[in-house]
Amino acid sequence: MRNYEKINAFTFAAIVALGGFVFGLDAAVISGTIKYITQEFLLNDWEVGFVVSAPGLGVLPALPLAGYLSNRFGRKKALQLVALVYLISAVCSTFAPNYASLVVARFLGGMAFCSLSLAAMYIGEIAPPKWRGKLVSVNQINIVIGLLAAYFINYLIIQAVGSDALWIDSWGMKEQTWRWMLGSEILPALLWFILLFFIPESPSWLVLTNNIEAAKATLKKIYPDNEVDNQIIDMQENLSKTEQNQSIWIQFKEILGKPMRLTLIIGVTIALVQQLTGINAVLFYAPTVFEQLGVGTDAAFVQAIWVGLTGLLFTVLAIFLIDKIGRRPMVIWGLLWIIISLSICSYGFKAATYKLSTEDVSQLSDIKNKHVLNSLADKEFESDTVFKDKIILLLGEDEAKIHSSSIIQKAAKLNIGLILFGILSFIAAFHFSIGPVLWVLFSEIFPISLRSIAIPSFAFLTSISSYLVQLFFPWQLANMGVAYIFLSYALFGLVGLAILIKYLPETKNMSIEQIQNVLSKKTNKNVK
Secondary structure (H helix, E strand, O other): OOHHHHHHHHHHHHHHHHHHHHHHHHHHHHHHHHHHHHHHHOOOHHHHHHHHHHHHHHHHHHHHHHHHHHHHOOHHHHHHHHHHHHHHHHHHHHOOOOHHHHHHHHHHHHHHHHHHHHHHHHHHHHOOHHHHHHHHHHHHHHHHHHHHHHHHHHHHHHHHHOOOOHHHHHOOOOOOHHHHHHHOOHHHHHHHHHHHHHOOOOHHHHHHOOOHHHHHHHHOOOOOHHHHHHHHHHHHHHHHOOOOOOOHHHHHHHHHOHHHHHHHHHHHHHHHHHHHOOHHHHHHOHHHHHHOOOOOHHHHHHHHHHHHHHHHHHHHHHHHHHHHHOHHHHHHHHHHHHHHHHHHHHHHHHOOEEEEOHHHHHOOOOOOOHHHHHHHEOOEEOOHHHHHHHHHHHHOHHHHHHHHHHHHHHHEEOOHHHHHHHHHHHHHHHHHOHHHHHHHHHHHOOOHHHHHHHHHHHHHHHHHHHHHHHHHHHHHHHHOOHHHHHHHHHHHHHHHHHHHHHHOOOOOOOOHHHHHHHHHHHHHHHOO
16 A cells, blocks of 8 residues: 555544544543532432433434434435534533533434444445554544543643632633533534545445445545455445345344354444443543542542543554454453453452541531531441441431542542552553454444444444443442442453353454455354
């Protein structure tokens, strides 16, 4: 591949993957707003979970619709529509007048989360096989850059609000802190929408719609001229195996049929295990998670930045190594690494104790009726949930939510270093393995004729498991405790590991057509 074609391939992939940045920013920026939204709208645990997870619910109806739109109007137009939805959601979230309108605006933004599956589809179809792993992974690196940007933005806003600068008051940042955080998404969403007008249509979709000359014109931008005709022939042969104009129901039946059984097992397993290991509980509730360490609110925002930096570092490392190490080793060893990391977190929180002294209570100057906490003085609690229940009983639910961070900071006796190591190790393992590899595999294991239905369908499983993780986390935190939450995530990872060890093949450096042949042979061998 000459530099011209290589530059074009990376440029088109980078533009499409900018949606990953917007997704990451949208997903993580909410983590900094939870405390402020909770206080302003007087939310309970379920309401907090619902506003955080609303995008995860919104993406569910959008994914099948995205498949239809990308097949009917093309990948490019579908991506442009998604970018516009992101922009509208960002504006509406920023200026939401009440809790209900905020939930609706975030639900709308969730409908744009299908950008991840559309981006994987587009990049997988436009990328030459030798670069596919890196180019699809660009989407993942943009996600973690977006996450990191969100944590930095939240931290900077928190620091600005705590300063005495006159412009802070004149801009209304102290009273509208969470709106400034959510508003940070508007400009990136607008930029992505504009840049999408400069990418070509997917050559695979053009062949699917029998627009061969246009497909050749696109392929000449990313392949040497002498390889273009062979690429067209490969795509046509792949499409000839299945009727091009078959109904969605027929395509679903084919996905569920025996020839696709192994692909189904792999897709379902990795789609579920990616989210059920709890990544979005940590990312979307990062400051809340770190407050359980007793480090205080400001320090919790700093630790969230470390989450973003760790994710970025190991995503970059994964992109450089994915086409060298291969997909299977990164998934298998990465999942083992995830399980060990989650187990460390679980052990660290399980060994924690919570104890307030009389001096600790006297130092809680922000609590008006702090004297009621004297009844807890010198009593040791081995469960964070029992300790929090006592605080709620004494202070009331609303006051307990406002001051829980400062109380835990005084009371928690735990190995902060061990738990922080476990959390950052988990973040590193996820972003080095199933984080980027899921989208690479989704872009590779489905035939062209089915991918507009298959990729959104399997992304649907990822999204619904992500939604449930986000929705239940506040309730789990209040009722299960952090130790058992991390243990449950580790157990999900263990089940996924056992399945993928048996069924996941290696797909690096193969064309989509070659991958279909490998999966077909392996299906005949392993699935009766």
